[in-house]
Amino acid sequence: MTMTEKIFSRASEKSQVNPGDNVWINVDVLMTHDACGPGCIGVFKKEFGDDAKVWDREKIVIIADHYIFTSDERANRNLNFVRDFCIEQGIKYFYDITDRSDFKANPDYKGVCHVALAQEGHCRPGEVMIGTDSHTCTAGAFGQFATGVGNTDAAFGFETGKVLLKIIGEISVSGATYKAMEFVGSTIESLTMEERMTLCNMVVEAGGKNSVIPADATTFKYLEDRTSVPYEPVYSDDQARFVAEYRIDASKLEPVVAKPHSPDNRALARECKDVKTDRVYIGSCTGGKTEDFLAAAKVFLASGEKVKVPTFLVPATQKVWMDLYTLPVPGSGGKTCSQIFEAAGCDTPTSPSCGACLGGPRDVCVSTTNRNFPGRMGHTEGQIYLASPYTAAASALTGFVTDPREFLR
Known part of the structure; x- marks a missing residue:
């Protein structure tokens, strides 16, 4: 069996599962946030009653990250709704913003769910995670089956701790629709956990159901101080069957961007050098991690220009925000990211949140987010070029989409 099939086998308490099977899966972690939480809770109460109790208050994680740092009454209503539910149910892992008097994050606030889940030790090899957010697949970096589900499925999970899934394998012929994507090889093994998370995060943009990377020493080291929950990693058998295998020579890859209006509208960054940009955005669950900001700082440092x-700059979590002000950038003589960003003329890093990933300006923007559909970052006429932090930083320095190698040679 493949890794995903083995995880399903354990979670369904079956000795063997096969492509095409429908199985009930025991959920290890169920995540929702302030954007989808109210809808999920509404379905839960409607179907199971106002007095219904969740199946396990220690396996549900609720995070405030989308509609925060705003005085908008409707956004605050969402947060109040999930807060009341967590108090009512005794949810152990509710990562609230708690102090909204000045609309700044307090020290206990976590940040964007997909990064916070990893930092707080909820991503564990061999387990099953479902979440009411399509980028839940990020957790596949830990050898975990992780996928996004709708509010109704999550509401059923609240009550039963189970979800009905079809074994990955019966797939369409286009893209990665409903496929499990497994990443292996020397390049994958050389990646840090944050780099692996970025890779798995984008699988849903190819239509993938989930992604997995085999747990290894890098995984175990990351988890050492983050979880005391025992876990059991699984690995694909040598004889495991896959729909297709692709081999990529990473040494031949070049910086790329995704042009408007789809993540698959790929082009080399150097081919877009005449595209003038109005602003640059570095943040989100995809490009707002500590290593993403270190990458941008490296470009600014090499340039020395404004x-x-x-x-x-929108860090994904409170920990990332702290790192920007405390971690020295390699080769900088002890300077932190925040010092380098200030010297380059960037805006001051904001409090952690999903930020403009889910709403922004009517402009041409180079962004480290994950989607550039019309209206995704705000106005339907916005032109969003998705890029790495390296490319985003280089583009900020020139005002045009720019291959970062111009500054890093």
Whole structure:
């Protein structure tokens, strides 16, 4: 069996599962947030009653990250709704913002769910995670089956701790629709956990149901101080069957961007050098981790110049925000990211949140987020170019989409 099939086998308490099977899966972690939580809770109460109790208050994780740091009454209503539910149910892992008097994050606030889940030790090899957010697949970096589900499925999970899934294998012929994508090889083994999370995060943009990377020493080291829950990693058998295998020579890869209006509208960064940009955005669950900001700082440091367009920095979590002010950037003589960003003329890093990933300006923007559909970052006429932190930083320095190798040679 493949890794995903083995995880399903354990979670369904079956000795063997096969492509095409429908199985009830025991859930290890169920995540929702302030954006989808109210809808999920509404279905839960409607179907199971106002007095219904969740199946396990220690396996549900609720995070405030989407509609926060705002005085909008409807956004605050969402947060109040999930807060009341967590108090009522005694949810152990409710990562609240708690103090909204000045709309700044308090020290206990976590940040964007997909990064916070990893940092708080909820991503464990061999387990099953479902979440009411399509980028839940990020957790596949830990050798965990992780996928996004709808509010109704999550509400059923609240009550039973189970979810009905079809074994990955019966697939369409286009893209990665409903496929499990497994990443292996020397390049994957050389990646840090944050780099692996970025890779798995984007699988849903190819239509993938989930992604997995075999747990190894890098995984175990990351988890050492983050969880005391025992876990059991699984690995694909040598004889495991896959729909297709692709071999990529990483040494031949070049910086790329995704042009408007789809993540698969790929082009080399150097081919877009005439595209003038109005602003640059570095943040989100995809590009707002500590290593993403270190990458951007490396470009700014190598350049020594100031940005030519407004450059916004939104760390994914409170820990990342702290890292920007405390961790020295390699080769900088002890300077932190925040010092380098300030010298380059970037905006001051904001409090952690999903930020403009789910709403922004009517502009041409180079962004480290994960989607560039019309209206995704705000106005339907916005032109969003998805890029790595390296490319985003280089583009900020020139005012045009720029291959970062121009500054890093």
